[in-house]
Amino acid sequence: MIKKIFTLLICTISFQAFCQDNLKLWYKKPAKIWTDALPLGNGRLGAMVFGGVKRELIQLNEATLWTGGPVRTNVNPGAYANLLLAREALFKEEDYAKAYNYAKKMQGYYSESYLPLGDLVITQDLKDTIPSSYFRNLDIRNAIATTRYTIDGITYTRQVISSAPDQVIVIHLTSSKAGKLKFKVGASSLLKYHTVAVSGNEIALKGKAPAHAQPNYIDSKNPITYDDSTGCKGMRFELQVKVLSKDGQITADTSGIAVKNASDVTIFLSAATSFNGFDKCPDSDGKDEHKIATDYLNRVASKNWQLLLTRHYADYHHFFNRVSFKLAAPADNSNAKLPTDERLVAYTKGAKDPELETLYFQYGRYLLISSSRTKGVPANLQGIWNKEMRPPWSSNYTTNINVQMNYWPAEVANLSEMHMPFIEFIKNVAVTGRVTAKEFYHAKGWALHHNSDIWALSNPVGDKGDGDPTWANWTMGSPWLSQHLWWHYQFTKDKKYLKEIAYPLMKGAAEFCESWLVKDKDGYLVTAPSVSPENAFYDDKGKRASVSIATTMDMSIIRDLFTNLIDASNELGEDKAFRDTIIAKKAQLYPFHIGKKGNLQEWYKDWEDPEPHHRHVSHLFGLFPGNQISPVNTPELTAAAKKTLELRGDEGTGWSLAWKINFWARLLDGNHSYKMLKDLLRATNVEGTNYSGGGGSYINLFDAHPPFQIDGNFGGVSGMAEMLLQSQNNEIQLLPALPDAWANGEISGLKARGNFEVSMNWKSKKIVTASILAVAGGKCTIRSNEPLTIVGMQVRSNKTTNGYVIAFDAKKGVRYNIAGKKFN
Template identity: 60%
Template sequence: DGKDENKIASDRINKAVKKSYSQLFNSHIADYKHYFDRVSFAVKDTVNTPIKLKLPSNERLKAYSNGAYDPKIETLYFQYGRYLLISSSRPGGPPANLQGIWNKELRAPWSSNYTININTQMNYWPAEVTNLSEMHQPLLDWIQSLAKTGKATAREFYNAKGWVAHHNSDLWALSNPVGDKGDGDPVWANWWMGGNWLTQHLYEHYRFTGDKKFLAEKAYPVMKDAAIFSLDWLVEDKNGYLVTAPSTSPENKFKDSKGKEQSVSVATTMDMSIIRDLFDNLIEASETLGTDKAFRETLIAKRAKLYPLQIGKNGTLMEWYKDFEETDIHHRHASHLFGLHPGREITPLTTDFFNAAKKSLEVRGDEGTGWSKGWKINWWARLQDGDHAYSLIRQLLNYVDPSKKNTGAGGTYPNFFDAHPPFQIDGNFAGTAGMAEMLLQSQANYIHLLPALPKAWSEGHVKGLIARGGFEIDMDWSKQQLNNATVKSLNGAECIIITKVPVKIKDSDIVSQKTDNGYKISFKTSKGKTYQIVKL
């Protein structure tokens, strides 16, 4: 927009060099600790296995990869993800890309772009829940730019209203499908849900913060335009369902009736789940803001006609319109599970789909790249299987020697960067987010404390996690059971909590009630007040 970038850079440098080293250092530490110190997480060493704490972290990582018990290296990894986000994504700057800010190549892997069929979104999964909402802002701002270029792409490519973005973008908010200099493939290039998925971040920011001004002025208009494109893009099939056609499931293929590999289908599960998620979020937002009733009613009517989730003959959640044979049952992407995470369509209350999602993950297996294992931690946490999620943490933290040939097996480099391989930062962020999901979930309009606590974390505490609705949560547990928790109400909303043990509000007569989903306790809150939850 006409800025003199050379002058901006030189002015900042000149301002910095006028300060002493100690001034710069102290200013940096104060700034960093302002964000980092909001959250603490510790797991007690209940095995009392001698750990050589004076070993360099890379040596401890090697030992851990060989089976050593070292809970401190797990909590270090959790906090390392927060460090990376604090350091690579600040208000006023660009979002963290595939390498954050740590690219050492002249031409980075995948050009350090924004891959928006999973990787960019994954970078920001830990932002809100680990109390780093400000670090989310660069992505939220960039989405505003993408929505502008996406309007031109929707109009010029598809003669459609609203805005669209595909699988890949960049610093300049590219929104059209990319072709790799003529070597493109529909399996990754032709996917129309990148913008729709990104709008989830706008609404999630509202759900965590309760910022209605942001919802009305920044989130809702962009979400609405994404939905308008979807309404133009959807077509009716022979059974009266609204479907996407053509449709792909990012980077995965199936076999047609003749056994030939194909990638283009109709109404892939990820497409339909993303659109349902967008419509649900917009319907809720419209109700919250008390606006746009006619459009809300249109979305409600269209949502009822969207092609539904399907369960295949082997009990898994179907990825495509038909129960096609998969070409790679262990594929790194499992995009059809979007409704389990980061979506909220599949929960323990949707029993059949919940079990089908679990079966899908069992068939997919734990193999994969670093970021793939990171996503699987989040999925297993949502399935409330803490031990399986924990086994994937150990796999994600598998030592990868950077001097050896790329084997394709994901893990962690000596400096704790995620090994896709090569280095991609999204796996780090997914690992941190997954650990948070094991401790706290709030996607289903209630707060679930310790939903997926593994046996390896039988005793510990966490402070400063954030739940949707605007609640700051501290928890202390032992013998895999919650002892007590504190809930600070940031907005004064009603608080609904689910626990695995009966609890009460300290100094009150409010006691949890047993339900099919655990023990439930509900109470009204006042903004800024802290409430003590104690085990009965």
């Protein structure tokens, strides 16, 4: 009791991360469809909990369960010859249709697909299936899902966790009256070749994944195949279920495990695959999935629920509690008391609900912790949650925006460790990418295109001619992914990592860009062929086309890589000769151009768009996630970027809306960012695919592309963080794009480049107090919209043309307290 009172006292005195309230999604009824269900994950094992009464469905995933095997080499020996022909068509003939057709002949195979593991079904024997009370929730503060209902005076409770320290999913069932639990547990899988064995109190579901599944957007008579002519058969997998009870009777038959006369039951779920790395056959060279799953299960079988819960909480809180975010609530805060589905609808209709917005921010952090903790296996298009054998876009790694967006919030939201699976993946794809660069283009370095998968696929996809070059032949994957290598260093200042991991990979990407760039008629270095995903243009003859040279996105990404590589070389004090080469190449890159409408030109020429409101705004890469365009340093380009967004419009798919939050934040327009956030949070139950419009959130707050893509959730978190804190130009900007709706609030634990941890509270849109923890030390420059001073130091901010700037040398490990006040 004393400990509880003490904790409450701390919460009253100072808003701490572990004292955040209302961080729950909750509902008055079970899930009807998958996007109503609630996600759990430990980074490897995922579960979607439906919360049924008589029949509970828990849909399961394992992060490494994919179709296919290691990528093949020498898949298109004619690619290089067609590259030369495509360039000839572009430079000599300006025949974009011909270049398009040659590009189709430069393609390899499609990526593999992420698969569902199986379903666990708990069928409860109840006289009455209509509960007198019902409640289900997801507590993201503790990463636990609870279903509770009362029938015939008995309250039944189910709690579910996906534990990272113990690597199992645990379901704990209780009844308020002794001996009233009576149910059956069964397991099944959509994968064709699987077996289910039941013995005593255990179920073992074993099987093999297909050799290949065609993407869901490809028409095929046999889209899922189990035979592989390469000789590397599909991946093995195993799900094990164990049921334990303190007081009940447990029996088994071929249909599953039956429990009766119990009041407390724990169900353990363990799973593993034979995946043994991106370059090893999962069958002949695979791991022993049975042993792995069995070992996990054996290690937890003797642990009680409370111990498992304690271990789970300690692990999860270590990450989640680093950041707190609170906004002042309106006087009438009734919307916050509604179930989440009703709350989302009311918000969409105009109800003010800042607590829903902060919940959404923390929900994104929760999803990243839950889906990105497996080495070399980053969060895919759906995190780790998927129910389809042919999921949308194969649930793969789409590298022309989507997988990068997944990791935009990793560093700033103080989840640097969750970035590492993506960085490990980049190491893998650089290996296959060197083969792709050499075989397809006779180029140095490593290349990556529009799609990848767990096998680190790097070739342009399209089944050697079936793909649309508008997306399939985009070549800028390696330089864009390299941005994340540099970000991780900027936020951590880990020079060992920079020297041993980031710099060599960045250099390899730069070597590819060096090889890929050619000179145009004016002597500029350009890319060719070049696309602007996934858009098109009308050429000089009025014909629709999509393949040209030197798209603004291409040139921006390469300029970003070259800038970062130069900075990295200077940081290390090494590789001067290559640095000088890159400095010279950077000076020759085709520059930005402003079009006749005042917009930033997307193409090599100032062509018109067939789809003026296209969801991709790729040519604004230099605004975000790059930093080549900013109100402080490049006002003309900033104005052009703003005009581009105005012409493009505010509509878009889920991830497109999220990207626009970030764009408008970089333009320092908090109110427009906020409008895009509200659009991202609008309620939708659309189950179809809408490429140009739509967007919003399902009732479980999953991002609706539609269908579900998790990148919108992560991009939304990034955008909210950018509204509150920016650090891309060697300075920390406090509250750069604060909207009027967030006039009063506080946040703690955000990270800025330079490894500075930032906390702030503000009133009437002005800083009251802030603090900067210099984790690594070094020069610290702070920009704000009002004067600041460092408490206890004779350091005040100076007025500039773009706000106030304060600079000082920060000592490692010291926290600097900052006061916002007016000076005479």
